Amino acid sequence: MTVYAAPGSADSTIEVQSRYGHYIGGEWVAPVKGGYFENVTPVTGKPFTEVGRGTAEDIEAAIDAAWNAAPAWGSTSTTERANILLKIADRMEANLADLAVLETWENGKAVRETLNADIPLAIDHFRYFAGALRAQEGTISEVDGTTIAYHFHEPLGVVGQIIPWNFPILMAVWKLAPALAAGNAVVLKPAEQTPWSILKLVELVGDLLPPGVLNVVNGFGVEAGKPLASNPRIRKVAFTGETTTGRLIMQYASENIIPVTLELGGKSPNIFFDDVAAQNDAFYDKALEGFAMFALNQGEVCTCPSRALVQQSMYADFVPDAIARVEAIKLGNPLDDTTMMGAQASSDQLEKILSYLDIGRQEGAKVLTGGDRAKLDGDLAEGFYVQPTVFEGNNAMRIFQEEIFGPVLALTAFDDEADALKIANDTLYGLGAGLWTRDGSRMFRAGKAIQAGRVWTNCYHAYPAHAAFGGYKQSGIGRENHKMMLDHYQQTKNLLVSYSPDKLGFF
Amino acid sequence: MQRVAVTGAAAELIRRLTATHGPVMFHQSGGCCDGSSPMCYPDGEFRTGDADVHLGDLDVGLDRPVPVWMSRAQFAYWQHTHLTIDVVEGRGAGFSLEAPEGVRFLIRSRLLTDEEYAASGEQPQ
Numbered sequence: 288m289t290v291y292a293a294p295g296s297a298d299s300t301i302e303v304q305s306r307y308g309h310y311i312g313g314e315w316v317a318p319v320k321g322g323y324f325e326n327v328t329p330v331t332g333k334p335f336t337e338v339g340r341g342t343a344e345d346i347e348a349a350i351d352a353a354w355n356a357a358p359a360w361g362s363t364s365t366t367e368r369a370n371i372l373l374k375i376a377d378r379m380e381a382n383l384a385d386l387a388v389l390e391t392w393e394n395g396k397a398v399r400e401t402l403n404a405d406i407p408l409a410i411d412h413f414r415y416f417a418g419a420l421r422a423q424e425g426t427i428s429e430v431d432g433t434t435i436a437y438h439f440h441e442p443l444g445v446v447g448q449i450i451p452w453n454f455p456i457l458m459a460v461w462k463l464a465p466a467l468a469a470g471n472a473v474v475l476k477p478a479e480q481t482p483w484s485i486l487k488l489v490e491l492v493g494d495l496l497p498p499g500v501l502n503v504v505n506g507f508g509v510e511a512g513k514p515l516a517s518n519p520r521i522r523k524v525a526f527t528g529e530t531t532t533g534r535l536i537m538q539y540a541s542e543n544i545i546p547v548t549l550e551l552g553g554k555s556p557n558i559f560f561d562d563v564a565a566q567n568d569a570f571y572d573k574a575l576e577g578f579a580m581f582a583l584n585q586g587e588v589c590t591c592p593s594r595a596l597v598q599q600s601m602y603a604d605f606v607p608d609a610i611a612r613v614e615a616i617k618l619g620n621p622l623d624d625t626t627m628m629g630a631q632a633s634s635d636q637l638e639k640i641l642s643y644l645d646i647g648r649q650e651g652a653k654v655l656t657g658g659d660r661a662k663l664d665g666d667l668a669e670g671f672y673v674q675p676t677v678f679e680g681n682n683a684m685r686i687f688q689e690e691i692f693g694p695v696l697a698l699t700a701f702d703d704e705a706d707a708l709k710i711a712n713d714t715l716y717g718l719g720a721g722l723w724t725r726d727g728s729r730m731f732r733a734g735k736a737i738q739a740g741r742v743w744t745n746c747y748h749a750y751p752a753h754a755a756f757g758g759y760k761q762s763g764i765g766r767e768n769h770k771m772m773l774d775h776y777q778q779t780k781n782l783l784v785s786y787s788p789d790k791l792g793f794f
Numbered sequence: 795m796q797r798v799a800v801t802g803a804a805a806e807l808i809r810r811l812t813a814t815h816g817p818v819m820f821h822q823s824g825g826c827c828d829g830s831s832p833m834c835y836p837d838g839e840f841r842t843g844d845a846d847v848h849l850g851d852l853d854v855g856l857d858r859p860v861p862v863w864m865s866r867a868q869f870a871y872w873q874h875t876h877l878t879i880d881v882v883e884g885r886g887a888g889f890s891l892e893a894p895e896g897v898r899f900l901i902r903s904r905l906l907t908d909e910e911y912a913a914s915g916e917q918p919q
Contacts, residue, residue, distance in 0.1 A: 589826040
């Protein structure tokens with residue numbers, strides 16, 4: 288068992304300055320208006336540093352720097368850009384443990400996850416897009432014997448990216464890697480709940496990129512996010528968050544006639560067919576883990592499998608085993624590598640989760656386990672901890688329809704495959720889904736019928752690069768995590784060339 | 795029948811935000827991260843349309859009541875509940891006006907009574 292030292296403490300290798308400015312044009316600069324805001328670690332609920340409170344003036348400076356850098360960056364060879372992404376990945380890998388610990392300090396998630404998922408995935412993401420870029424080819428269309436259409440990939444120029452707080456580094460990298468690979472310069476705004484870990488990443492790798500290619504401005508949404516999203520000098524905006532802000536960003540984009548990619552969440556069904564319980568074997572054990580996956584990252588995942596649908600014919604046997612698996616979750620100090628579930632990312636997130644525990648009870652859902660805030664001891668007493676909770680109810684309840692973004696599972700039974708699909712698809716969203724069965728034809732049939740962009744089949748919460756990730760319905764627009772994201776950061780130049788000496792004859 | 799209400803603390807904050815930003819509006823969010831939070835914008839900043847439902851207006855002692863909106867699709871799943879806009883300490887994301895104040899609007903919900911539900915004219919799902 289290892290308990291990592293808190294960043295900034297005497298025993299830690301991670302330095303924490305008292306305050307951080309913005310990263311613009313390859314330099315650390317103070318906010319134009321001189322404002323800073325406190326950054327709190329959810330581990331203890333206490334502030335540990337300050338970061339720049341950006342305003343429109345800082346965003347303009349960052350966009351200036353980005354436009355200064357964009358033409359040269361966009362015309363570097365793909366080999367050169369890919370090599371830089373590989374160097375970023377190498378340096379992150381050499382500092383993996385520190386990045387994991389500081390991400391845990393920032394966000395509150397268990398270090399076991401940052402060590403084994405967040406940071407390794409971020410590293411691999413840079414490598415994937417380095418490879419995807421090298422392998423990308425334009426196309427040639429032979430329209431007729433003497434007319435050829437050449438299609439070239441070109442960068443968009445300067446793009447804006449607004450990052451969520453649930454995986455601050457990984458979600459930033461999901462957006463940065465394809466944007467940089469495609470040859471764009473970026474102005475990135477981290478979430479105001481988690482503004483610091485991305486700055487630490489930039490401290491580590493910023494020098495590998497030409498100045499101005501990557502710019503980071505922190506601040507509040509209304510003060511810094513809006514001037515970025517509505518700016519007429521960006522060529523695309525990418526956002527992960529909720530639906531109302533997603534619509535507002537689309538509205539701003541419509542004013543500037545630029546594309547958006549949006550990832551707006553879900554209410555993912557996790558469906559367990561009765562053949563799962565046909566044997567008490569390794570696969571059954573894997574399915575029980577799949578049930579407990581709602582607690583990964585404290586439930587703060589857009590694809591949290593927050594609705595469990597269990598076939599009635601095995602319900603009485605399977606559910607007690609599944610609840611036992613949930614009750615074995617070790618909640619505790621996120622810096623302890625044996626902790627399975629850490630703190631919620633912010634106090635208002637904690638309040639929101641508690642409000643859903645209230646509405647779930649009011650609606651008559653039955654608490655099978657958990658159901659309250661968790662109080663830890665010592666330094667952690669003021670941290671934002673919630674017990675893993677399972678409600679039993681029906682799909683019309685609000686806890687079945689809204690993304691609580693906490694370790695709260697809504698459980699219900701279904702009769703047969705048609706019933707399972709009806710319940711699974713009765714939601715506004717369509718980001719992820721889980722499907723557990725030993726029947727190969729059902730995997731295909733039901734997997735195709737679920738209206739979601741990603742159907743994990745006999746697995747859950749795997750996020751390998753090379754598997755497209757994105758939403759149906761109100762869950763958003765675009766597919767991340769895959770080479771197709773390069774297209775979202777590129778525009779097509781077509782040269783339509785006639786090799787014929789003959790005129791058309793019109794004039 | 796009133797579907798939305800506001801706590802005293804939230805009303806106080808709305809008056810302060812109005813003094814700074816002019817008249818405001820709410821649109822109830824859904825989805826990831828800060829989803830399910832009521833977002834507060836300068837009135838008209840967020841364009842509502844046929845895809846939205848006007849849930850009601852908050853009387854917080856201003857000349858003009860504060861309108862509260864939700865998307866129609868979301869309302870289908872929320873229509874059986876009464877909503878109260880409250881405020882808690884914290885830091886919301888999105889572009890909601892209160893975030894720089896170190897506080898966050900939060901929705902508190904209760905089930906509509908049978909009488910309220912009948913008066914609302916909505917059909918139970």
